[in-house]
Amino acid sequence: MKSAGVRGPVSIEATEERKSRVLVIGGGVAGMSASRALSSLGHAVSLIERTGHLGGRAARAGLAFPDLRPCREAVSKLIDQVTGDPAIEVLPSREIVSWGREDGRHAVELDDGRRIEADAVVVATGLEGVPAALVPEYGHGRKGVLTAQELEERLSAGAPLIEGELRSAVFVQCVGSRTERRGVPYCSALCCANSIKNALALKLEDPSCEVAVLYIDIRTTGPGQEALYREARRRGVRFIRGQPSLVTERDGRLLVCGENTLLRELYEIPADLVVLATGLRQSPSNLWMFDDLGIAQGTAGFPCLDGSRASAEGIFFAGSARGPMDLPAAERDARACALDVHEHLRGSRS
Ligand SMILES: Cc1cc2nc3c(=O)[nH]c(=O)nc-3n(C[C@H](O)[C@H](O)[C@H](O)COP(=O)(O)OP(=O)(O)OC[C@H]3O[C@@H](n4cnc5c(N)ncnc54)[C@H](O)[C@@H]3O)c2cc1C
Structure with missing residues (x-):
């Protein structure tokens, strides 16, 4: 057509x-x-x-x-x-x-x-995106769990990101990237800048929304990307080193569980939206x-x-x-x- x-x-x-x-x-x-x-x-x-x-x-x-x-x-x-x-x-x-x-x-x-x-x-x-189903513990398909591409499509269409109020959003980096087993072995190069962009946009729209980015390393190599990263931090986006081990549900909300590998502490983050930065292949x-x-x-x-x-x-x-x-x-x-x-x-x- x-x-x-x-x-x-x-x-x-x-x-x-x-x-x-x-x-x-x-x-x-x-x-x-x-x-x-x-x-x-x-x-x-x-x-x-x-x-x-x-x-x-x-x-x-x-x-x-x-x-x-x-x-x-x-x-x-x-x-x-x-x-x-x-x-x-x-x-x-x-x-x-x-x-x-x-x-x-x-x-x-x-x-x-x-x-x-x-x-x-x-x-x-x-x-194309690496299928999120390769990492099933991140719960793609549950209400509120989207790939980065799906988030882009909703933003571009002006569609609501979730049903109800968005109080907390979590971006998960390197889903099916930089892995020998479940995805592609290389860095997909633009997912960090992309998640930072959307995390910042959510904060700018509603400063009271809790926004976190869970990463292995942050790689902002292109022009203007480091400034975007700093701006996101300045606006209150939290950057936590350590991918989650599980995205599950508790009391009707999503719950993102993992370890902060810098502080050596376990985290549990209640979320309404989880965005999976799937690699590219x-x-x-x-x-x-x-x-x-x-x-x-x-x-x-x-x-x-x-x-x-x-x-x-x-x-x-x-x-x-x-x-x-x-x-x-x-x-x-x-x-x-x-x-x-x-x-x-x-x-x-x-
Ligand atoms: C989630 C996400 C967010 C992004 N956000 C940004 C951003 O904010 N800023 C930025 O600078 N970049 C961003 N990018 C990167 C940007 O999308 C790419 O740089 C750009 O799309 C690359 O263009 P391309 O033409 O190489 O590939 P594509 O955009 O993938 O275009 C390839 C085209 O080829 C067609 N095609 C494929 N196979 C065939 C075939 N066999 N026969 C005929 N047609 C075929 C496809 O249908 C498609 O239309 C983002 C990427 C992703 C995944």
């Missing part, structure tokens, strides 16, 4: 004069930014998005760290630019079903039977696609590209498909990717 604002295929007459066609897979911020940059470099683009909507995760998020501006603002502008660009053919609700090479070009078939030939391919398929269906594309995979399915951003087959990667990154980084990465594709195509023509 096509959503408002996303057009079907445009006429390619407008692109006949274009040098080469590039297939971009994934219509998040990275895929859209790469498409825009490729268009401005003179290439025709076919942009495939698996859902009916452009924008990826950012289109379903509330406020963006570090400046707490609505994510939708930045994303809507990019969507308008992409859908208004005659050199970019937007193909929502489509996926690739088969793949091959013909006369040095990539030839793909989509699930609607359509065939596209392209001179280069950009994979911008992003990441490659989606299993995309790992199959990478196999079909002949892309070697390293740690947890990330492409092994030997320090470059392209596979030997001339398939390029952009944005968080290369590893977890925030929105500005995904945009920058995608523009840099477009330049690499441009260089590659120039080289292959000369």
